[in-house]
Amino acid sequence: MSDTKDKAKIKAAVKRRKRLTYTPVKPDMQLGFVHNNVDCIGCRACEIACKDKNGLAAGPRFRRVQYIEGGTYPDVFAYKVNMSCNHCESPACLPTCPTGAIFKRKADGIVDIDSTLCIGCRRCEAACPFGAPQFDPSDNLVKKCNMCVDEIEAGRKPYCVMACMMRVLDIGPVEEIWSGELETVAIGPNDQVSRQVKNMSNIELTKPSIGFVAHSKGKVK
Amino acid sequence: MSIEKSLDDLYERLNLSRRSFLKSTAAGGAAVAAGGLVELQTAKEAKAFAYEPYPKDDELETVVTSCAHNCGSRHMLVAHKWKDVIVRLSTDDGRYQKDGHFGKDSNEEPQLRACLRGRSYRQRLYSAERLLYPMVRVGERGEGKFKRISWEQALDFVAKKMVQIKDVYGPTALVDQSYAGASYGVLHKSDQIEGLLGRFLGMFGCRTSSWSVPSYQGTTFSSRMTFGTIEDGNEDDAFAHSKLMIMWGWNPAYTFHGGNTFMYMRMAKQRGCKFVLVDPQYTDSAAAYDAWWIPIRPNTDAAMMAGMAHYIFNNNLQDQDFINKFCQGMDGGTMPAWAKGKENFKDYILGTYDGVPKTPEWAADICGVPAKDIIKLADMFARTKPAALKASWAPGRNAYGEQYNRMAAALQAMTGNIGVLGGCAEGVGKAWHAEAVAYPYDQYSNIWFQSIKSDRWAHCVLNYPNVKREEIGLWPREDNTDGQIPNIKGIFWQGSDWFNQLTNINKEIEAIKKLELVVCMDSTITPSGLYADILLPIATHFERHDVALPWYKGHYYIHRPKVIEPMGESKTDLQVFTELAYRIGGDVFGQAFNPKANRDYFHVNDNVDEAYLKEWWETKVMPHQHVDMTWDEFKKHGVYKFKLDQPHVAFRDQIENGASFQTPSGKIEILATQLAQITDWKRTMYGYEIPYIPKWIEPWESLNSPKTSKFPFHLISPHPRWRTHSIFNNCSWLRETYEQEVTMNAADARKLGIKTGDTVEIWNDRGKVVVPVYVTERCMPGVAVLHEGVWIDLDENGVDRAGNPDMLTLDEPSPAGAFAYNTVLCDIRKTDLEHRPGWDQLATSRAHVFRRDL
Known part of the structure; x- marks a missing residue:
C-alpha cells in the first residue's frame, strides 16, 4: 500500500463506485466457476497453485476447499465445496468500499480490487457472504481472486482450473454452466448442476456466478 | 496479445x-x-493487476521441469523465471509436448498435472531451512549447533575420517542410508540399493547396505515370490476399465500413485464401476468414488481375505480354468510333483491341516468385519468381471504384512483377474518400464560387504558384537564373510531423512551416539541433519541438469534443465562424490567413479552432465524404446509422452499368449517354490520362517492381543497428502492445509472426554508424542491415525512435541523385511504437556542458529 494516495484518482473511483452501486455493471458475458463437489478428492492443488500465482504467504487464502463430513459411524459421508471469489452479479463487497477500489469488469463480469486504491479497511471482507476478500497483513491490503485476469487475457484459464488434477474445476460463461450447455469434464455425463448447495450462503444475497455438482447430502431442496 | x-x-x-x-x-x-x-x-x-509491477507469465522465461521427490508419481512443473529467480510454478497445460496446444488433455496423452506438494516447491527451494554452506557440528549430536566451514575443510574431514574408519573397523563400518528423497532422476540418483552413494561407498570398499524398503518390502516380497517380478502393475489408464474396484488400504486421493490414476478411476466410476474401500478410515478416496466402506481392524487383512477365499472355494466360484492353467499350489490339482506332502492353499483355507476352516465367521472374529459383509464382498468380487483388487502397500507395512499381500495375490488369481484389462495383480504395481540410469552403471554399482534389514541398524550398533544374524536379517554372502555382523561406525545420508523416518526413534538416538562419523547431504536441514557431524549443501533439482522418469506409473520423460544456478555454495551429489573419490583415491578412484569427468568437475559440471544425459537418450531411450525424437528436440519440448497401443496390463502376455511367469515354475506361485525349499531359515536374509503358501499369522500387537489391556488403541501411520514422508514439512502453504493431529473415533473420544482441538499425549513403552486431536465418525473405534513424516521436536524428556508416530513404532521388522509401521498399540489421554504446533514457527530461530557463523 502506498503511503500517499492520488486524491483525484480516489475521487474518480468513489464516483464510479457510487454509480455502480445504483446502476450495477451488466457484463457482456459473465464468467463463473463450476466445481464437482463429489468427484473432488480435496487435494488442494488449486489452493497451492493460487498461493504461488498470487505470491501469498501463509494466511490469506483466495481459494478455499471446504471439507464437509457427516453421518454416524459406520454410515458416513464426505464431500468438498470449493470456492474462491464468485464474481457475483450483485457483489456485496463493491458498495462497501470507501475508496471505490472494487470494480466489476464489463467484458467478463470479473470483480477485482484496485490495490492502489485499497486502504485495507476490511469492510468488503465483512460484507462478503462467501469469505472471498482476504486480508493480507504483509501489506495491509485486502486481496482476492480475480480469476487470473492476466491468464484470461492471454487466452488461457486461471491457475486453479489448470491445477486441478481431477479436472473437476472449470470456468465458463455462467449461464452455460447453469444450463448444462458448457462442455466441460468437470460435469460428468450423469451430473446436474446446482446454483445452491448446503454449506454456502443463500445465493439470493449476491447472485454468485458459480455452479456445483452437488453431493446427495449437499443438495438443497 | x-x-x-x-x-x-x-x-x-x-x-x-x-x-x-x-x-x-x-x-x-x-x-x-x-x-x-x-x-x-x-x-x-x-488494467489487469492494479498492484503492479506484476510479471505476467508471458513476460517471464518459461522452463519445463518436474517435481522430484519420493512419492508414487512424477509430474510436470513449469518454472516461470525472471533472471535467476523462479517467480512462480505452473504445470502441464498441454502446450509443451510435441504437437501440443493449450488445453490438450487426451486420454492417450493426458496432462501431467502436479499435486499440491509439487506446486509448493518454491517454498522448499527458497526456504529458510535451505542448506547453503558446508557446516560442521560444534555441539552434541542432535543439539543443532553448527559452524560454517569451507568445502575444502568439509571434504577433507570426511575423506580422512572415511579412510580412518575403514582402516580400523573394516569394510562394513559405513552404512549408506540413501533414499529417493529429493534426488530421483536418471543421473543424480539417490537410491537405497544402487544409487550414487551406494556406488561410491562400494567402490571405496566400505559399505553395509540396507536391503528392506520401508514403504513396501512386504509387498515386494509377495510380488517376487508370487509373480517373480515387482512389475506387476497396470498403467493408470487401465483403471478406467474395471467394473469393480476394491481399494484395500489404498488412498489415491492422498498418495496420487501414478500420473493420472485418480482421474482414470473417476472415469471408471462414470462408466458404472462400483468401488469398495477396506480401511480403518473413511478416506477422501472413498468419498470421491462413492465407495462402500468396510472398516477393518488394522493388521487383520490376511484373515479377512482368507474368509473371502473360503467363501469362494466353498461356493465353487473360483475360475478353475485359470487356476489349472496358470497357478501353482492353489489347490491339490495344481501341486507340482516335487511338493508331495506339502500344503496347498485351498486345503489350508478349508482347514484340512489344522482343523480350522477359515470361514467368513472365523475371519469376522479376527478382523471385526461382520461375516455377512465378508460374504457379500467375496461374492461381488467372484462374480464381477473384470474386477480389480488393488492391494496397496500400507496393510503390508505390518507384522507379517507379506502374508496380506500374498493372500491378495491368491484372491486375484483365483478369480482370474490377472493379465486382463480391468483386473489387477498389484502388489507393488510398478508398470511401464523406464530407462532409469544415466550415471555410470557397471560392476561397481552395487557392491556391499554386508546387508541388513533397514531398520535394524540401531539394534546392530547397540548390541554389537552380541547380535545374531537373524536379528538383523543379514543377507547371505557367497564368500567367507557370510554371517559376519557388521561393525557399524558411520552413516551417510544422501537426500534421505531416515533418522526421522525409520522405526523406534528413541533407539536410534541411543545408537547414533556410538558412531564416529555421520554425514548428511541434503538441500535443507532435516531432523536427521541435526544429528550429523557434517552438513553438505546439495543443489536441488532446479539447480542441476537431469531427466525425470515416472516413479510408479506413467509413460513419459520430463527434461529437467538447470533452471537456476545453485544457491549458496550448494553442489550436486555427483559433484560431491566425485570430488571425495579424487581426494581418497586420486585419479584412479576419481575417474573410475565418474569416467566422463576430470577433477574440475567440482567447479564445472554442465558439460559432463549433458554428455551423460545425451548418451543415455541416444543409446538407451531412442533404440530401446523406439523413440525418434532427438535429444535436442526433447530438450526443446521438455517432455516426451509415449503413446501406447493399448493400456499396459501386467502379465497380459502370460495370460493371452502363454508366456512363462518369471517364477521358478513359470506359473503364479501361490506355493512359492523358493520358500518351500528353504530348510535353514537363519541362513536366509529373512532369519525366521515364512510359510510357503499365504497364511494368516497373528501379529505381535493388534486389537486382538492381550496387550490392549494396557494399550487399548491401535495406531496406524499412513502417508500424508501434505508431505512426501518428511519432505515439505517446512512449507507453510502446505502447513496451512492440515494440522499434524491424531484422528480418532467420536465414541472413543467421548469416553475419554476428548474433543476436537484438545491436546493429547499418545504413548507406549517406546515413546511419547504430543499432538492435537481430530474427532470424527470417519475412523473405526479403537483405531488412532497419526500421519508419518512430521519433523521430530523433542523436549528435555525425549517427548516429541511435533507428533511423529515413529517415536512409538517398533524396530522389529516382519520376517520378509516389511517394516511394522502399522503394528503399534498405544494409549491416549488429554495432556498439559507442551505441543509445538509447527516447524514453521521454529524455523526462523533454528535457521538462525544454522546460518550464523559461530
Whole structure:
C-alpha cells in the first residue's frame, strides 16, 4: 500500500463506485466457476497453485476447499465445496468500499480490487457472504481472486482450473454452466448442476456466478 | 496479445463458436453505443493487476521441469523465471509436448498435472531451512549447533575420517542410508540399493547396505515370490476399465500413485464401476468414488481375505480354468510333483491341516468385519468381471504384512483377474518400464560387504558384537564373510531423512551416539541433519541438469534443465562424490567413479552432465524404446509422452499368449517354490520362517492381543497428502492445509472426554508424542491415525512435541523385511504437556542458529 494516495484518482473511483452501486455493471458475458463437489478428492492443488500465482504467504487464502463430513459411524459421508471469489452479479463487497477500489469488469463480469486504491479497511471482507476478500497483513491490503485476469487475457484459464488434477474445476460463461450447455469434464455425463448447495450462503444475497455438482447430502431442496 | 484476440482464444476454448462470440461482442457494442460515457469511465478498469509491477507469465522465461521427490508419481512443473529467480510454478497445460496446444488433455496423452506438494516447491527451494554452506557440528549430536566451514575443510574431514574408519573397523563400518528423497532422476540418483552413494561407498570398499524398503518390502516380497517380478502393475489408464474396484488400504486421493490414476478411476466410476474401500478410515478416496466402506481392524487383512477365499472355494466360484492353467499350489490339482506332502492353499483355507476352516465367521472374529459383509464382498468380487483388487502397500507395512499381500495375490488369481484389462495383480504395481540410469552403471554399482534389514541398524550398533544374524536379517554372502555382523561406525545420508523416518526413534538416538562419523547431504536441514557431524549443501533439482522418469506409473520423460544456478555454495551429489573419490583415491578412484569427468568437475559440471544425459537418450531411450525424437528436440519440448497401443496390463502376455511367469515354475506361485525349499531359515536374509503358501499369522500387537489391556488403541501411520514422508514439512502453504493431529473415533473420544482441538499425549513403552486431536465418525473405534513424516521436536524428556508416530513404532521388522509401521498399540489421554504446533514457527530461530557463523 502506498503511503500517499492520488486524491483525484480516489475521487474518480468513489464516483464510479457510487454509480455502480445504483446502476450495477451488466457484463457482456459473465464468467463463473463450476466445481464437482463429489468427484473432488480435496487435494488442494488449486489452493497451492493460487498461493504461488498470487505470491501469498501463509494466511490469506483466495481459494478455499471446504471439507464437509457427516453421518454416524459406520454410515458416513464426505464431500468438498470449493470456492474462491464468485464474481457475483450483485457483489456485496463493491458498495462497501470507501475508496471505490472494487470494480466489476464489463467484458467478463470479473470483480477485482484496485490495490492502489485499497486502504485495507476490511469492510468488503465483512460484507462478503462467501469469505472471498482476504486480508493480507504483509501489506495491509485486502486481496482476492480475480480469476487470473492476466491468464484470461492471454487466452488461457486461471491457475486453479489448470491445477486441478481431477479436472473437476472449470470456468465458463455462467449461464452455460447453469444450463448444462458448457462442455466441460468437470460435469460428468450423469451430473446436474446446482446454483445452491448446503454449506454456502443463500445465493439470493449476491447472485454468485458459480455452479456445483452437488453431493446427495449437499443438495438443497 | 491484444485483449480482443485473447478473448477470442478463450471463447474457442470454452467451446463457444466464433459466431456466438461475434454475437456477444455485437451485444457489447450496443451497450457501448447506448451508454458511451459509462464505457469511457469503465475503460480504465481493463488494467489487469492494479498492484503492479506484476510479471505476467508471458513476460517471464518459461522452463519445463518436474517435481522430484519420493512419492508414487512424477509430474510436470513449469518454472516461470525472471533472471535467476523462479517467480512462480505452473504445470502441464498441454502446450509443451510435441504437437501440443493449450488445453490438450487426451486420454492417450493426458496432462501431467502436479499435486499440491509439487506446486509448493518454491517454498522448499527458497526456504529458510535451505542448506547453503558446508557446516560442521560444534555441539552434541542432535543439539543443532553448527559452524560454517569451507568445502575444502568439509571434504577433507570426511575423506580422512572415511579412510580412518575403514582402516580400523573394516569394510562394513559405513552404512549408506540413501533414499529417493529429493534426488530421483536418471543421473543424480539417490537410491537405497544402487544409487550414487551406494556406488561410491562400494567402490571405496566400505559399505553395509540396507536391503528392506520401508514403504513396501512386504509387498515386494509377495510380488517376487508370487509373480517373480515387482512389475506387476497396470498403467493408470487401465483403471478406467474395471467394473469393480476394491481399494484395500489404498488412498489415491492422498498418495496420487501414478500420473493420472485418480482421474482414470473417476472415469471408471462414470462408466458404472462400483468401488469398495477396506480401511480403518473413511478416506477422501472413498468419498470421491462413492465407495462402500468396510472398516477393518488394522493388521487383520490376511484373515479377512482368507474368509473371502473360503467363501469362494466353498461356493465353487473360483475360475478353475485359470487356476489349472496358470497357478501353482492353489489347490491339490495344481501341486507340482516335487511338493508331495506339502500344503496347498485351498486345503489350508478349508482347514484340512489344522482343523480350522477359515470361514467368513472365523475371519469376522479376527478382523471385526461382520461375516455377512465378508460374504457379500467375496461374492461381488467372484462374480464381477473384470474386477480389480488393488492391494496397496500400507496393510503390508505390518507384522507379517507379506502374508496380506500374498493372500491378495491368491484372491486375484483365483478369480482370474490377472493379465486382463480391468483386473489387477498389484502388489507393488510398478508398470511401464523406464530407462532409469544415466550415471555410470557397471560392476561397481552395487557392491556391499554386508546387508541388513533397514531398520535394524540401531539394534546392530547397540548390541554389537552380541547380535545374531537373524536379528538383523543379514543377507547371505557367497564368500567367507557370510554371517559376519557388521561393525557399524558411520552413516551417510544422501537426500534421505531416515533418522526421522525409520522405526523406534528413541533407539536410534541411543545408537547414533556410538558412531564416529555421520554425514548428511541434503538441500535443507532435516531432523536427521541435526544429528550429523557434517552438513553438505546439495543443489536441488532446479539447480542441476537431469531427466525425470515416472516413479510408479506413467509413460513419459520430463527434461529437467538447470533452471537456476545453485544457491549458496550448494553442489550436486555427483559433484560431491566425485570430488571425495579424487581426494581418497586420486585419479584412479576419481575417474573410475565418474569416467566422463576430470577433477574440475567440482567447479564445472554442465558439460559432463549433458554428455551423460545425451548418451543415455541416444543409446538407451531412442533404440530401446523406439523413440525418434532427438535429444535436442526433447530438450526443446521438455517432455516426451509415449503413446501406447493399448493400456499396459501386467502379465497380459502370460495370460493371452502363454508366456512363462518369471517364477521358478513359470506359473503364479501361490506355493512359492523358493520358500518351500528353504530348510535353514537363519541362513536366509529373512532369519525366521515364512510359510510357503499365504497364511494368516497373528501379529505381535493388534486389537486382538492381550496387550490392549494396557494399550487399548491401535495406531496406524499412513502417508500424508501434505508431505512426501518428511519432505515439505517446512512449507507453510502446505502447513496451512492440515494440522499434524491424531484422528480418532467420536465414541472413543467421548469416553475419554476428548474433543476436537484438545491436546493429547499418545504413548507406549517406546515413546511419547504430543499432538492435537481430530474427532470424527470417519475412523473405526479403537483405531488412532497419526500421519508419518512430521519433523521430530523433542523436549528435555525425549517427548516429541511435533507428533511423529515413529517415536512409538517398533524396530522389529516382519520376517520378509516389511517394516511394522502399522503394528503399534498405544494409549491416549488429554495432556498439559507442551505441543509445538509447527516447524514453521521454529524455523526462523533454528535457521538462525544454522546460518550464523559461530
